[in-house]
Amino acid sequence: MYTIYVGDKPIILTTENKKETDFKSFLLKSVNIGKVIKTLNRTDLKAVHLIHKNEEKLLKKFLKLLPNVVAGGGKVYNDKNEVLFIYRNDKWDLPKGKAERKETIEETAIREVEEETGVEGLKITKPLQTTYHIFKRNGKHKIKVTHWFEMKTTFSGTLSPQENEGITKVEWLNEKASQEALENSYANIRILV
8 A cells, every 4th residue: 555645645556445425435546546535635624545456566556657756755864852943934844855967865965955954964773664645736746755764964054945945944853843843834844853
């Protein structure tokens, strides 16, 4: 099973055909993804299930429905065990960004965290789960596939938001402040933190 977010509403890729309650089911092989996105955005449905009999092909088939944007990002801890957050588009988020050519996804994640926050000396400690969300750019829907990594740093310098990317704040948040920030964040960020 995989979850792809449209805003905070999930599209669940599954092999199970369950009785519909507060969600609607479609067959993955014949779904009109544009209609699914509109349905989620314009109704009070809680979710959409896309069903395919072969679990190993669920994600592969889904990713063919829309152009993909591959990104890397970091859940970064400092020496005080605080997590690095950015504030963009009136929401708290974790730093991430699009992969560039000839760059490993790990290199992307480190570069993007550095660019968006000014933090240096990043070390990847382990991979985290990959998240998926659908967004609209220039009138077209795309799927962002973000590969996340847990990182550590001893950086204690000045945080520097990348303003040309719409980032207005960068902050180290302790556990309590992180939980408060997640109340004004994205569903795919909440599952990481």
